[in-house]
Amino acid sequence: MNKPATGIPPASAYFITPEKEREELHTLAVVVDNEPGVLARIIGLFSARGYNIEQLTVSETEHERGISRITIVCRGTPHTLNQIRAQLSRLVPVHSVADLTLMGDPIERELALVKVVGEGEKRVEALRLADAFRARVVDAHTGSFVFEITGKSRKVDQFIELMKPLGLIEVVRTGIAAISRGPKPLRAD
C-alpha cells in the first residue's frame, strides 16, 4: 500500500529512526538517599530504557545522612547520555546527578585483587612486575601471592594481562571510583 520509509517494516505501528550520532563513554556520579531498593531502581531504569552500563560502583559515603554515591560508567550517544542524566535526576530518591566526563577529565581509580600461583622463576617475575606496577602483596604463601593494585582501569588491565602467563588464577575488581578535579565539591543537594 504505502511505500514504507527505509528500515521500517511495512506494517509497523512505530517509527524507528536509525541512530546517527557516535557513542561515547561517560562517567556519572549519582548521589542518592540510601533507602531500600534504590540500586534496583537505578539498574531497572537502565535495563527498562535500553541504556548500557559498563561499570557500577556503590557505597555509602555519609553514614549519618544516609547518603550513598554511585559511580556509573555508561556508553551512549550524546543524546542518550543526556536522557540518562534526565531520567536519573527525576527518580525520587536521587539527590543529584553529575556527568563527570562533561565537567572535565575526572580522576578515576579502581582496585583489583589478583591471585597468582607459581613457583621458581615465574614467581620471582610476578613479584618483580608487581613492584614495577606498585602492586602490594597482601597475602603470600609458598606457592601463591595475592596482589592489591590500584590505578586507572587501563593500568589494572595491563597488570592482569602480564600476570596471565605467570600463573594468574583469580581476579576481582571494584569498578571505578571517580571524582572531579579542582577545589569545587559535587553539589550534595
Added chain:
Amino acid sequence: MTDKAQPEMMTGAEIVLRALKDQGVKDIFGYPGGAVLPIYDELFQQDELNHILVRHEQGAVHAAEGYARSSGKVGVVMVTSGPGATNTVTGLTDALMDSIPVVVITGQVPTTLIGTDAFQECDTVGITRPATKHNYLVKDVNDIARTIHEAFYVATHGRPGPVVVDIPKDIQFQTGVYVPPEEVKHRTYHPQVKGDPAAIEQALELMANAKRPIFYTGGGVINSGMAAVEALRDLVKATGFPITSTLMGLGAFPASNEQWLGMLGMHGTYEANLAMHGCDVMIAVGARFDDRITGKVDAFAPGSKKIHIDIDPASINKVVHADVGILGDCGHVLQEMLRLWHEKNLSEKVDREALARWWNQIDVWRARDCLAYQKRKDAIMPQYAIERLWALTHEMDPIITTDVGQHQMWTAQYYRFDAPRRLMTSGGLGTMGYGLPAALGAKAANRDKPVICISGDGSIQMNIQELATAIHHDLPVKVFLLNNNYLGMVRQWQELLHGNRFSESYVEAQPDFLALAEAYHWKGMHVTRPDELDDAIREMMAHDGPVFMNVQVVNLANCFPMIPAGQPHNEMLLGEEVKSAEEAGV
C-alpha cells in the same frame, strides 16, 4: 500547638486511615483480603471515609484514575497482597503513562513471612517498581504515617503519577506514633516549578517573530490545573495563533473556538497535522511528543523552531530536539509568558500579514472537511452516533470516558470538548477496559454531573464485572456501546496494512448485551436504526439510573484521517467522503 511532646499513639491500621483523612481523602476504591483485614476492620468502625467495593482490583485503579482526573484530587486504592497487588499493575502502568496521581495501599504478608513464599505473598515493590513513580515497603509501624504523607506528596508534585505503599499485616496490628502531614518534608524530591526567565524571554522572542506559529498542548496543561488552562486560553487569544492538542489535552482549549484546529496525530484532523507540518514556530506545552503524535520523527515539523514547556526534565529533548526547553510547571510558565506578552506589547510586534496568510492556508485545509463520512439511512454510522450524542448531551456538561480503539478516536474527533476534566481516556498505555471503571470513579467524584462511558464491544468486556459496582454504590453512569462485532481498530489495521486478513478480530458469540445489562440490574437499551437514535439517547439521559445502551453500528467503518506507518504528517489517508483538493478550492 502547645504540647508537641505528647505524640499520638495508635495501631498501624489506625495510622493508615488517619493519614488518609489528614490528606483530605473522602473516597477509597478497593477490595479486601487477608493481608489488609486490620485496615478494613478499622474502616468498618468509622464513617468519614467512604469505601467503594469494586469487582476486580484493576477496576479499582482505573476508578481511582477517573476520580483523580475528573476532580484534580488524588485517587486512592486499597487492595490485599499477592493477586490483589498484581491485579493493580495494569492500572498503575496506565496512571504512570498518563501522569495521574494515584496512591495505592497494598497489604503484605507479615514481615516474619516475607521471603518465604507465604500464602498470597508476592514481591509487590519489586513488581510495581517500573509501574509506579515511586513505591515503598513499610517495615516499621512508626514509618507508616510519614510514608503515606510522602506518597501523596510524590504523587502530586512534579509530573504526577502512581505511588504504592506496601504494608505488612503485623505492622498494621502494632502500635506506633502518628505524624501529621505538616511535619513531613521530602528529603530529595523538589521538582523545579518556575521556568527559567531567560528561556521564557527566548521563547517570547521566537513567538513574536513567528510567521506560521502553532500551539501544541497536552495533558500537562490539565494536570497543572485551572490556572494553567486559563493562562493558556488567554495566551492563545492574545497571540491569535492556532492551537491543536493531544488526546490527553482535549478540553483545555474549547473546541468551539475559532482558533481550535482539532486533535493532531495519527487520527488527528487534516488541518491540525498539516499546520504542525508547516509551522515555523511550535509552542509545545505539557505534551511529550509521543510516537502517535510525531509520526516519522525525522520528518516531523521540518523547518520549525520548537519551544517545549514541561515539568519533566526527561521529556524535554527525549524524542524531538527543543530549540528552547523550559523546565517548570506550565501554569507558572504560561502565566509569566502572558504577563510579558502584554507588558512588552508583543501583539504589536507580530507580523499580522504573515499570520493572516497562515490562517488563510489553514482555512483552505479546513475546507476539505476531513471528518466527513458517508451518511446512511439504513444503518448507524459510528461517527453519526457520537455526533448525535454530542448534540443531545453537551449542554448537560457531561464527563465522558472511553475505552480504547476506533470508538475512542471517534470520540476525540466528534465529541467536542469545551472544558478540561471532561474526557477520561487511556492515552499512553491504551488499556482496553479502562472506560467503565473510570466512569464509576468520575461519577463518585462528581455526583451532580452525568457521566457517559463510550465503549466498544471488545473493550467493554474487559472490565464488564464493574457493572455490579455501579449498582452497589449507586453510581448511575451510562454506557454508550458502539457495537460493530469487531475489534474495530485491529480490523482496520488488518484491512489497510495486513492484506485484508482479519486474523482473530471478528468477535463471535457476543453476549446478549440487553440481557447482560438486566442481569446486573441495569436498564438495557438496544438501537439499530439511525431514526431511533435521538430518542434513545434522550431516554438514556433522562433515565434516573445506570443505562447500558447497545448501539449496533456498521461493521466495517474505518477511522480517518490516519497517518499510516512510517509516514510524516503531510501523508494522511483520508476518508472517501472528504473533498478533494479541487473541490475544496485549494
